[in-house]
Amino acid sequence: MTLKEVQEQIIEEFEIYEDWMDKYNYLIELSQGLPALDHKYKTREYIIDGCQSKVWLYAEMDGNIIRYTADSDAIITKGIVALLIKVMSGRSPEEIKDADLFFIDRIGLKDNLSPTRANGLFSMVKQMKLYALAYFTKQQKL
Amino acid sequence: MxxxxxxxxxxxxxxxxxxxxxxxxxxxxxTTLKPTVVVDTLKEIYSKRNSNVHRGIHYLSLRMTEEYEEARKRVRKFINAGSDREIIFTSGTTASINTISSTFGEEFVKEGDEILISAMEHHSNIVPWQILAKRKSAILKVIPMNDKGEIVMEKLDDLMHEGTRILAINHVSNALGTINPVKEIIQKAHKENIPVLLDGAQAIPHGIVDVQDLDCDFYVFSGHKVYGPNGIGVLYGKEEWLEKLPPWQGGGDMVEKVSFEKTIYADLPFKFEAGTANYPGAVGLAKALDYIDTLxxxxxxxxxxxxxxxxxxxxxxxxxxxxxxxxxxxxxxxxxxxxxxxxxxxxxxxxxxxxxxxxxxxxxxxxxxxxxxxxxxxxxxxxxxxxxxxxxxxxxxxxxxxxxx
The missing domain is CATH 3.90.1150.10 (Aspartate Aminotransferase, domain 1)
Structure with missing residues (x-):
């Protein structure tokens, strides 16, 4: 699936939930399905600075693609993290670094991901793209 | 009821x-919500009565100056201060604390001195004192609290001594809701000749402040937490203290006479009110206090x-x-x-x-x-x-x- 397609699929999934509570229940469900982050990465070094909940993010190259794993100590945040990983993980650094994440607005999570909000999620998107940019730059040099 | x-x-x-x-x-x-009477007052000021205070000789300016000074009287009455000269308008609690940490710190705190705060302070009553401690090589000491979120009074006695310059503590904890026994704390501090600043940001909306009864040396709070406008706050200080402190910020309104050689500062309370005053905020705050007293x-x-x-x-x-x-x-x-x-x-x-x-x-x-x-x-x-x-x-x-x- 392309970056665009996977986002459209998420938007479709969310469209069936009219009620906010159902949306959040779905995010809780998603959080439970997020593959576990290796404990050794749950350290200060991999933490994304946010005001309230903690988010840890790890990235590694697997051939030509980046694989992300992450965790959070708050469930809703972890659900949103799971969404971001679903969209971004397994793509090339070049694709990720310029990714247009239009799904955030469309599923009504803009409040959760806006840069003014005091949590780590906006920083998480930024950090994912920074990893991609770093890997991309490295690829260009080879 | x-x-x-x-x-x-x-x-x-x-x-x-x-x-x-x-x-x-x-x-x-x-922050508290605002009653209509406060919002209407701001609207009326900005739409009809706006004019800079203390400077003009024209009608609007004179009226606004009157309103501003009436607001000062209103605040004095609300917290039962002894004189209007003891009421300084600031931009809020944080600015009020910084005024004292800077000026009192400049005048009275020296290397090795101690500043005493409590374990339940808001960052606004920690960081200004840390900055002062760093600037003057002074030491910040902290009164502990128990598991219920109460000050451990016995520890307070141990922490106060000759080198303690000031005690800054909240009247009410914003995170826990504790009402501290500030009257007793002040009595203890005064026995050791230590002045006390009370952070009243959370106490003021609950109507429990009488600065003369408490006998505190400084009391600070914000307008927006007491149903008033944003950007206005109060610094109460005993006249004897405020007279001894140097001005904090320089500018208009806080001067008596200015030449390039020398400036004579204005009298209290204007010495601490540099720049154009937030008179709409002050008048709005006075309205909020009226509202509370009506209830x-x-x-x-x-x-x-x-x-x-x-x-x-x-x-x-x-x-x-x-x-x-x-x-x-x-x-x-x-x-x-x-x-x-x-x-x-x-x-x-x-x-x-x-x-x-x-x-x-x-x-x-x-x-x-x-x-x-x-x-x-x-x-x-x-x-x-x-x-x-x-x-x-x-x-x-x-x-x-x-x-x-």
Missing amino acids: LDVNKIRNDFPALDQMVYGQPLVYFDNGA GKDRITAYEKELLNYATSRLSGIDGLKIFGTAANKISIVSFLLEGIHQEDTGMILDKMGLALRTGTHCAEPVMTRFGIDGTVRASLVFYNTIEEIDRLYEGLIKLKQMFK
């Missing part, structure tokens, strides 16, 4: 839906006590809910956590149920560290809140627990 339904009509913000639910506003500790401080205190008792007993009945801050003497703040559920999750879900609560450290990180937690969920209630709203919080929390099972 307060007629809460009637009072609620004075706060149009209460009458709105969020996410399809009637709003429950329990974030009063962060009656005693009636407010009694009703808010009722809200606190009801909220405490209702929330305590929820399995796995822990309240942080169980002091014997509290204002209507309930800080809590649900076992196994992050405060951010709780806050986000409650928000979608139309309930506005604060989550996080409440700008009092050391308080959270003291209890070994990252943060709490805080319901801060005031006189326009109701028993029914507390029931909605209770029901919301029960539903939320189901979601996270």
